Amino acid sequence: MKRAKSLTDLPNIKPDYFHPMDADALFSATRSTHKPRILLLYGSLRERSFSRFAAEEAARILNAFGAETRIFHPNGLPLVDETSAEHPKVAELRDLVGWCEGMVWSSPERHGAMSGVMKNQIDWIPLSLGSVRPTQGKTLAVMQVCGGSQSFNTVNQLRILGRWMRLLTIPNQSSVAKAWDEFDATGRMKPSAYYDRIVDVMEELTRFTLLTRDIREHLVDRYSERIESHTELSKRVNQSKAV
Template sequence: MSRIRTLADPDHLPALDRRYAVERPALGLGPADHPPRILLLYGSLRETSYSRLATEEAARLLRCFGAEPRIFDPSDLPFPEQVKGDDHPAVHELRELSLWSEGQVWCSPERHGQVTGLMKVEVDHLPLSIGARRPTQGRTLAVMQVSGGSQSFSSVNTLRLLGRWMRMVTIPNQSSVAMAFKEFENGRMRPSPYYDRIVDVMEELVRFTVLLRPHVDQFTDSYSERKEEAAKVEARLSLDKAL
């Protein structure tokens, strides 16, 4: 079963600049350029998961802004090292989606003042490199959280820390939805300042992703790695001469 959800277009946003949805050059993209590819992760498996519902709202907005969103379903994701070599279909799909992406959205509930274990498991399954390929480095990241009580920023602060460890470019804006059970009805988010903030965050994520796209190689090229590669080349040449 596919873990990618398909979503309908969002309701009309009265202050939306139509150029995002109609004239792609407003994003700085030419007609032949592919839409920004955004992977979205959420951190709860509850039947009524507010982090999932918020993530789905974010995906609707991303599509409206001209991006291609894909939501990963973590319902059968094992713990790291639970399966030998992490050889599990859900792990493979998560990593391939991360490699596919140019930007990501991470949305976690706040539990005991922190991100959920599920959210951490998803991030822990993303290595810094898979051979010469990097699943996260140089990608943009937007962070969001939902809370059962008053507004808090503990989860988004942790997600920012994780994004830094994963060498991602985390955008300045963020979303924290307080008393999330009051903000959703029939699977959709009510109009509110909380919803408007998610619109702002997704708009900013698309902008940063498009601006960064021509320069991604600059963010995945480092002195220490060039030095290590040069040493390997020199060692191979020395071995060839010895033979």
């Protein structure tokens, strides 16, 4: 790694850990050839779950764009901290997060916020597993379904969580108003501007995933963490025992 030529005006900088911009690193010498791997989470346990219907519709669209998709079904997932991470549903979720290169979070809005089912899934995803951050640098698209008029409270909250999980949350998003009227009896979404927006979001997510998946570690590499030892970083990130 090349060192900066002059840091005389930055006495607080530790030169060994300050890396000049390397434009070549943004273009991977080798490119992955497998299909983009997208994990979809939804936030309701209801039999007729509109957040699940939206996630399933999104998966169909992603598949048409050439992605490989998997949907995690939260039925049976215990409350966070109710049991250990060895629980089969927790292990399944964490394995899927490790497998994917991007995610879709689809939640209903309840009392002006994301559902508890949605938040519980995200809370089970650790910020770090040893020295590996399972979500760091992966892409994310956020969606919500509303029982009444259109709202953006939930997607805004999901964006905050995405940033906290160090995901690359794409600019576009979906909010489906009066979701009970947007899906037919079989759970398929009817033609509408809401449907078109989900197509837009999945198109954008696929592009961002293809663009970033081979350089994601470089995109989120941080000076402040390069000056920390592995032990110090692990102590700071893994706070589960202290919470």
